[in-house]
Amino acid sequence: MTYQQLEIEQAQFEQFVKTHPKGDLLQLPAWGSVKAATGWTHERIAVGTSTGQLVGVALLLFKKVPKLPFTLCYAPRGFVVDYTDQAAVAALRDAAIRVAKKRKAITIKLDPNVDRTEYPNLLQEMKELGFKHNGFGGGFDYAQPRFTMETSLEGSEKEIFDRFHSKFRYNVRLAERKGIICYEASRDELKTFANLMVETGERDGFSIRGLDYFENLYDHLRPTGDAALFLTKLDVVRALENTEAALLQADKELTKIHRQLEKETVEKKINSLNNRLEQTTAQIEKAEKSKTELMAIAAKHPNGVILSGGLLTLAGRRSYYLYGASSNEYREFMPNHLMQWTMMRHAKAHGAISYDFGGVSGSTDPDDHYAGLYAFKSGWGSEMIEKIGEFDYVLNKPLYLLLETGLPILQKLRKKLRR
Known part of the structure; x- marks a missing residue:
């Protein structure tokens, strides 16, 4: 089969991503708009038959290299295509090359939404198409986590709940007994969420996003129903x-x-x-x-107190726990457990069949640096998914070698690929 590049409307592109098995949040047109606030530009490409039947798309992000007239091209969790159709992959590659060359890209990077063992011949086929695979490193060695934890939302709510670890089921019920409520919050309450994020970052020692970032993300994903903010509150009267x-x-x-x-x-x-x-x-x-x-507590907080928050995003039949934050107060009331269950129920009600908790290191060793992260994300009846990893199509070999071997400007830029 021979395919050609197609010009399609944004709505058709979005619908293809949301309904395709390899679609992902990071390939939605709205994600390109989200990234624009941090200096990225983007273009959409699509390929199909001569009669207009769509077979593959990709959202390409571009970031200018500081002090140099070059860019990096990145298709996060792209291409969105059937990887058994090598002609379709090749057509997307060719379309991406044309766009990337105009933007003076050093390389085209993609990290498909493909499990490692899903297509046994994919590494060889991608190599034949000119792509370089970047290996099977640790979960956090790449632009996107190579290992993720996902909970299936298929079946009834009771069946989903019963798949949780017994301690997690207990904690959800404990939170309810303790008077914790979880509700979908308004845009104005992003300020509360951002303040919780500051508290979380200070407690756990990591850098955080600011209010502007969360407002930008919410404003671009919310109009299509693909973002929701949830907050938990200790309702002392109910408790x-x-x-x-x-x-x-x-x-x-x-x-x-x-x-x-x-x-x-x-x-x-x-x-x-x-x-x-x-x-x-x-x-x-x-x-x-x-x-x-x-x-x-009632004397101190007569109107209750907000304890945690989470940003849930959706892309068709997939949902994502994108960001979470919590207060230092009353953590023993287990607000986060009720919040996760509430967000899963919301995602399922809106058509999702999977709930992505995000990345883990890939190790189940209790002495691993990220063991606590794995312990929390694995308690929800979730499965650890190993992605196939990154591929690069090199357009400028000298600068690409500098990128890989440590030119400080490029190394710093590479870290910004992360969502």
Whole structure:
């Protein structure tokens, strides 16, 4: 089959990305607009048959190299194409080369939304098309994570929930008992989210994005329904109501046990009742302590307090936990667990069949530097996905070698490829 470059409308491009098995958030036209705020430009290319049947697209991002008349060309999670159709891949390559040469690109970089073992012959086929594969390094060695954690949203909500680790299911329910609510927030509340991000960055020691970035991302993805902000709040009134209800139930249970003890004569049953009495008394003491703590919180935060936030994004049948932040206060109330479950339910309701938690190192070693990250992301019935990695099509070999071997300007620019 012979394919040619096509000129298509943005809406058709977007629809193709959202419905294609290899589509991804980072290939949506809106993502090009998001990146424009940080100095990137972009172009869209498409290829298909002579009758106009679309078979492949790519969003190409361009970043100018400081002090030099050259650019880097990057198709994040691209190309969007059936990789078993080598003619279609070749047609996209040729279209990308034409655009990239006009922009004086040093190289065309892509990191397809393709699992490592999905197409056994892909490395050889890409090599035949002139692409250089950048190896199977660690999860965070490349522009995009090579290992990601994904939770399937297929099946009923109960089936999804039951696939979580038992501790995670408990924590979701605990958050609800503690009066945590999670709701879809408005654009104005991005300020609250950005403040939480500052708190998170200071606590965990990483650099953060500012409010302008989150507003820009939200403004470009929200109009098509592809972004939503969620916040969790400690509703002290609800928490006190839950605690009072638990105390009332425990008091009834205590009264029932005492009545049974007055009548019981069988030693084995008496021992069992005494065990229940001890457990119920402990529950009451715990609830009374919780009530005292909640009353103190109510005095400090009469209108409740925001504890965490998350930015959820969507691209057709895929959803992404893109950014998250949390307060240092009341972390023991497990607000993040309820937030994740709420965002998964929202994503499923909007047609998503997968929930991407983002990158991990690729190691399951408990001594790994990122072991805590893996432990959290793996508790949601998720699967670790290994991507095939990066490919480069080199257009300027001398400058490409400098890029690879450490020219400071280019090395710094390379880090900016990350989303």
